[in-house]
Amino acid sequence: MLSTLQQPPRSLSRIPLHLKPLRSFFTVASASASQDQSSPPSSQILTLRRALLSRQTTATQLAESYISRLSLTEPHLHSFLHISDTLLRDAQLIDRKIEKGEDVGPLAGVLVGVKDNICTADMPSTGGSRILENYKAPFDATAVRRVKEKDGILIGKTNLDEFGMGSTTEASSFQVTANPWDLSRVPGGSSGGSAAAVSARQCMVSLGSDTGGSVRQPASFCGVVGLKPTYGRVSRFGLMAYASSLDVIGCFGTSVADTGILLHVISGHDRFDATSSNREFPDFLSQFTSINLVESKPLKGLKVGLIRETLEDGVDNGVKSAISGAASHLEELGCTVTEVSLPSFSLGLPAYYILASSESSSNLSRYDGVRYGNQVFAEELNALYNDSRAKGFGPEVQMRILMGTYALSAGYYDAYYKRAQQVRTLIRKSFKDALDDNDILISPVAPSAAYKIGEKKNDPLAMYAGDIMTVNVNLAGLPALVLPCGFVEGGPVGLPVGLQMIGAAFDEAKLLKVGHIFEQTLQGCRFVPPIVADDLAYSQQ
Amino acid sequence: MASTLFRNIQTHPILFYPSVLFRRKNGALYCTMKSSSSSTTQTQTATLEKHQNPRTKVIDKRIKDYEAIIGIETHVQLSTLTKAFCGCPYNYGAQPNTSICPVCMGLPGALPVLNSKVIEFAVKLGLALNCKLSFNSKFDRKQYFYPDLPKGYQISQFDIPIASNGYVDLDLPVEFGGGHRRFGITRVHMEEDAGKLLHSGNGSFSQVDLNRAGVPLLEIVSEPDMRNGIEAAEYAAEIQRVVRYLGISNGNMQEGSLRCDVNVSIRPIGQSEFGTKVEIKNLNSFSSVNRAIDFEISRQVLLHSQGQGNSIVQETRLWEEGAQKTVTMRKKEGLSDYRYFPEPDLPEVILKKEYVDSIQNSLPELPEMKRRRYENMGLSMQDVLFLANDINVAKFFDATIAEGADVKLATNWIMGDIAAYMKNEKVSINDIKLVPRELAELIASIKGGTISGKIGKEILFELIEKGGTVKGLIEEKNLVQIVDHTEIEKMVDKVLSENPNQLEQYRAGKTKIQGYFAGQVMKLSKGKANPGLLNKILQQKLNASS
Numbered sequence A: 001m002l003s004t005l006q007q008p009p010r011s012l013s014r015i016p017l018h019l020k021p022l023r024s025f026f027t028v029a030s031a032s033a034s035q036d037q038s039s040p041p042s043s044q045i046l047t048l049r050r051a052l053l054s055r056q057t058t059a060t061q062l063a064e065s066y067i068s069r070l071s072l073t074e075p076h077l078h079s080f081l082h083i084s085d086t087l088l089r090d091a092q093l094i095d096r097k098i099e100k101g102e103d104v105g106p107l108a109g110v111l112v113g114v115k116d117n118i119c120t121a122d123m124p125s126t127g128g129s130r131i132l133e134n135y136k137a138p139f140d141a142t143a144v145r146r147v148k149e150k151d152g153i154l155i156g157k158t159n160l161d162e163f164g165m166g167s168t169t170e171a172s173s174f175q176v177t178a179n180p181w182d183l184s185r186v187p188g189g190s191s192g193g194s195a196a197a198v199s200a201r202q203c204m205v206s207l208g209s210d211t212g213g214s215v216r217q218p219a220s221f222c223g224v225v226g227l228k229p230t231y232g233r234v235s236r237f238g239l240m241a242y243a244s245s246l247d248v249i250g251c252f253g254t255s256v257a258d259t260g261i262l263l264h265v266i267s268g269h270d271r272f273d274a275t276s277s278n279r280e281f282p283d284f285l286s287q288f289t290s291i292n293l294v295e296s297k298p299l300k301g302l303k304v305g306l307i308r309e310t311l312e313d314g315v316d317n318g319v320k321s322a323i324s325g326a327a328s329h330l331e332e333l334g335c336t337v338t339e340v341s342l343p344s345f346s347l348g349l350p351a352y353y354i355l356a357s358s359e360s361s362s363n364l365s366r367y368d369g370v371r372y373g374n375q376v377f378a379e380e381l382n383a384l385y386n387d388s389r390a391k392g393f394g395p396e397v398q399m400r401i402l403m404g405t406y407a408l409s410a411g412y413y414d415a416y417y418k419r420a421q422q423v424r425t426l427i428r429k430s431f432k433d434a435l436d437d438n439d440i441l442i443s444p445v446a447p448s449a450a451y452k453i454g455e456k457k458n459d460p461l462a463m464y465a466g467d468i469m470t471v472n473v474n475l476a477g478l479p480a481l482v483l484p485c486g487f488v489e490g491g492p493v494g495l496p497v498g499l500q501m502i503g504a505a506f507d508e509a510k511l512l513k514v515g516h517i518f519e520q521t522l523q524g525c526r527f528v529p530p531i532v533a534d535d536l537a538y539s540q541q
Numbered sequence B: 001m002a003s004t005l006f007r008n009i010q011t012h013p014i015l016f017y018p019s020v021l022f023r024r025k026n027g028a029l030y031c032t033m034k035s036s037s038s039s040t041t042q043t044q045t046a047t048l049e050k051h052q053n054p055r056t057k058v059i060d061k062r063i064k065d066y067e068a069i070i071g072i073e074t075h076v077q078l079s080t081l082t083k084a085f086c087g088c089p090y091n092y093g094a095q096p097n098t099s100i101c102p103v104c105m106g107l108p109g110a111l112p113v114l115n116s117k118v119i120e121f122a123v124k125l126g127l128a129l130n131c132k133l134s135f136n137s138k139f140d141r142k143q144y145f146y147p148d149l150p151k152g153y154q155i156s157q158f159d160i161p162i163a164s165n166g167y168v169d170l171d172l173p174v175e176f177g178g179g180h181r182r183f184g185i186t187r188v189h190m191e192e193d194a195g196k197l198l199h200s201g202n203g204s205f206s207q208v209d210l211n212r213a214g215v216p217l218l219e220i221v222s223e224p225d226m227r228n229g230i231e232a233a234e235y236a237a238e239i240q241r242v243v244r245y246l247g248i249s250n251g252n253m254q255e256g257s258l259r260c261d262v263n264v265s266i267r268p269i270g271q272s273e274f275g276t277k278v279e280i281k282n283l284n285s286f287s288s289v290n291r292a293i294d295f296e297i298s299r300q301v302l303l304h305s306q307g308q309g310n311s312i313v314q315e316t317r318l319w320e321e322g323a324q325k326t327v328t329m330r331k332k333e334g335l336s337d338y339r340y341f342p343e344p345d346l347p348e349v350i351l352k353k354e355y356v357d358s359i360q361n362s363l364p365e366l367p368e369m370k371r372r373r374y375e376n377m378g379l380s381m382q383d384v385l386f387l388a389n390d391i392n393v394a395k396f397f398d399a400t401i402a403e404g405a406d407v408k409l410a411t412n413w414i415m416g417d418i419a420a421y422m423k424n425e426k427v428s429i430n431d432i433k434l435v436p437r438e439l440a441e442l443i444a445s446i447k448g449g450t451i452s453g454k455i456g457k458e459i460l461f462e463l464i465e466k467g468g469t470v471k472g473l474i475e476e477k478n479l480v481q482i483v484d485h486t487e488i489e490k491m492v493d494k495v496l497s498e499n500p501n502q503l504e505q506y507r508a509g510k511t512k513i514q515g516y517f518a519g520q521v522m523k524l525s526k527g528k529a530n531p532g533l534l535n536k537i538l539q540q541k542l543n544a545s546s
């Protein structure tokens, strides 16, 4: 079973050929599920629901199998900072409900990973920071509360770059998470733990947060579906603020349907977040009626804009060809794909880093060691602040606090913060124009696939540059769906590459529909990493 | 740790924070604070400074050559049911940390949600102070570190206050020379209060009480239009009246619901540029506002007139009530940088015209309007100021008039016996049992002759203490005035026959003792005899048989 952890035979094609025919273990129980290598990803959530309601499996059985897989994979991946100790008890409660014939929510028995900067009342919430080591929040974040209300089960808290600041998850104060496709590579970040956990089937779906690409880039690096909702679609209450005007809680899953189901559960207005929207989220699942064949041109008439500025110099050729492959696939489905230009695109990166750092310098002021978190004993007040913060925050966080403090200082505010806000207005406008002409926009998620652990650790500018494809979407507040679309050379079996689809504000339903058809019709690509491929194949015996 | 703290809130009324937050070093903890982080705190240790009492006759003469420029920043704590950005109630004097939640504690992941009453109250005050309202304003973060500020920033308004460019009209007290004044209001903005630090007796540690953190405030900044302590104190008193009339704050200075920081500078008369501004804090009453400013003006004039104008520096000084002087709290090293930026957690504050109009139409009669109305009723300025000073007294007066009472008589009763009673018993007009309708009835009964003024007074105190009606008391105690000629005549005859010696003396020319007879008759009537009639009959009898 652990053979995949050793060097498997290298095979480099768009399809990781080593994969044995696989099914997720519970689809065995499902009568209809007979998947082979060419079958598209199915919704784990819907399949589980059928299996539970038809009594073919139990939530407890499912939880036990996840625990056993966790014990095998987690020592290599380090996706989790904390595993729930009530997992089996929670699963038994669901089983009892089903036994009694009570109604169960749409996430019944679904094992959900939660990024550790999202507060949970029953588990520690550290934000990946030493300063909150062992901190336990007295409340559940609204998104978490909604997951629990719909009978989802929290499996644990996932690793991240400290307070979401980073693109590799190496900036966690506690551990480095490995990419399930190649343990020597980063899973991306900052939601690297949530992405790796879903990719390695340590949980079915997970919550992440996306301030500048923190859901989308790790989704691409780990070969899973990642959804960054419109700003305001999901309540931020309980999400440790990094950059309040950009932060949004997002979803990971192994299928578009699963991320959509999770989003549906967590979205909606929340009286505890004044920036949350009450815009209705339509029932997107009804649009998923049948698997559409390429020949039937299910996306006929859909106008897709390929963002020219995202395919310029500095983008790996492998990524470029995966994206043009995806564009061709969309054309085969009936879309008209044209190149569009977003002139202010390149301004997004500096504007993003100024705004995000400025807001973070303010948002992180509350970690002062006075009321909670790690406090360093000091003889006087300033020393208490200085020592608690110097010892509590890692270098990346300290750097961003310093940058933000500088940008907001008297005399610099106009040159930096104010100018960045003006750029933000321009970017919003250019996205709006492009989305007036197109139904969706597409682009790569990052200039490359997952890189090596440590590769960019000492070159923050190179790491920041990797965010160029994603930060503009946050500045514009738009929704974006990332789904795996191909592979590039690298690692034991190749590395996944994601396609980013950007939609108009609050039009997640369209992204989900297009994404679903795309994923269901993409031939020959299965995105199960080697670390669990054998395990999944094995578990069906 | 925080989770335990928070969860305990519901079940344990008293919640203590980790007791030792930080130690003072050589007892001088706060002196180490950077200027950028401390100007809103009121807990600084004062560094004592030796100087002579400048209040000398020489100075009083020199003061005439100078002009003082005074501006005031007033913080008004709003009496909303809940805090500005969370659902916690606020009760002054509650056990520390019993009215807190993740939001006002600044826990990770907590977000502010604006209490719409704060906007309503701000609009009310803006309109009452004749301000121009900003139909599009926003909240900003004012950033500094202090243990009473849980988030490391205060949610406030920076460049676009909700109201600006207004004014307030007031009348100075007659005993200070009187006169009408109009002082400019620069701006009114919304913000949240900070918590409180409780310092241990020996100064070795401090504790934080966050009950007050997040309580809504309106900060009112005046134009530098005041010229002396009285004007400043009256300005502050007028702000207190306005907020009380509006019902948006209890305006209590002792509890800190209304706090004044004043800025004082002087310049030689005729000079156009301003002198160096000194800020004074710790003013807990209007009289300390008055005295602190006058002290500070004298201090600055003394320094200036002795050629030491340079030693007037930009600083914050504390008013010491005991010593009756201001002392240096901290010198300002350049401008503080609060790194303001728009609060991203809260949407913009957008006012609709209909909303503002509806508030405008529901405003009560404000102190200035009331004073002008009373003045037009023919009352003296002293009466006007007394009645309009306290919203409850004014309401009582208005209600009494509405019951048909004579304006002047009602004024006299309220300002006289009723005010004296309230002062002696230290109660407010709302605490007494007398109601306006009965005061009007009392006044009418005296005027109509049903009872005498003396009886009226007796009944008044009964009404104040026990309540009841004038009619009921008169009947119950059989207090109706005796106006029957024969009845009084009988009593007069009785007194005269029982006092033959005095009658002798009277008739011998000692006419002054008429008062003695009158007193005896009144006593016999138990005070009910109509005094005019009594005297008339007595006079006739005394002089008739001679």
Ligand SMILES: [Zn+2]
Residues within 6 Å of the ligand: B083, B086, B087, B088, B099, B100, B101, B102, B103, B104, B105, B214
């Ligand atoms: Zn609260």
